[in-house]
Amino acid sequence: MKMFSANIEDLRTLYITNLKKALDMEQKITDALPKMIEKSTDPQLATAFRDHLRQTEGHVANVEALVRNATGDADTETCKAISGLVTEAEDSIKDASDTGIRDITLIACGQQVEHHEIAVYGTLRTWANILGLTEDVRILESILNEEKEADKLLSTISDGVNLQAAA
Numbered sequence: 001m002k003m004f005s006a007n008i009e010d011l012r013t014l015y016i017t018n019l020k021k022a023l024d025m026e027q028k029i030t031d032a033l034p035k036m037i038e039k040s041t042d043p044q045l046a047t048a049f050r051d052h053l054r055q056t057e058g059h060v061a062n063v064e065a066l067v068r069n070a071t072g073d074a075d076t077e078t079c080k081a082i083s084g085l086v087t088e089a090e091d092s093i094k095d096a097s098d099t100g101i102r103d104i105t106l107i108a109c110g111q112q113v114e115h116h117e118i119a120v121y122g123t124l125r126t127w128a129n130i131l132g133l134t135e136d137v138r139i140l141e142s143i144l145n146e147e148k149e150a151d152k153l154l155s156t157i158s159d160g161v162n163l164q165a166a167a
């Protein structure tokens with residue numbers, strides 16, 4: 001696709017709007033993860049959420065720095081998708097009275113969030129690349145890799161937890 005300078009300006013605006021949404025998303029995940037840790041029965045799952053909370057705090061700081069760098073302040077835009085995923089997760093966890101089923105539910109909800117983040121950062125990285133923002137690309141790519149690792153770890157834990165729940 002050939003980009004003209006007017007397109008580039010529009011893309012820059014779109015990029016900044018979505019960076020601000022990513023910041024709101026990460027802040028909301030930082031609020032949600034402690035509740036997920038608290039509800040986890042499987043120790044490996046609780047540790048995975050705890051480790052990812054620490055990473056997520058890093059994501060907040062990194063994305064905030066990108067927004068600040070692009071706009072001069074750290075304003076956010078509401079990410080409606082993450083609000084929906086968090087509400088959905090809260091409802092599902094409430095419905096799961098059995099601890100094994102609750103762990104499976106927590107993993108499923110956690111992976112839905114990671115998949116959303118992977119989509120968000122994959123897109124932002126591509127746009128940053130088109131805009132020639134080399135440092136942004138590097139930071140977004142490192143966040144993207146942490147989201148992919150978190151998703152993979154949840155898949156691995158899910159294999160064990162699913163077996164236990166089925167037993």
Ligand SMILES: [Fe+2]
Nearest residue numbers: 026056059117
């Ligand atoms: Fe994140």
Ligand SMILES: [Fe+2]
Nearest residue numbers: 114117147150
């Ligand atoms: Fe994440």
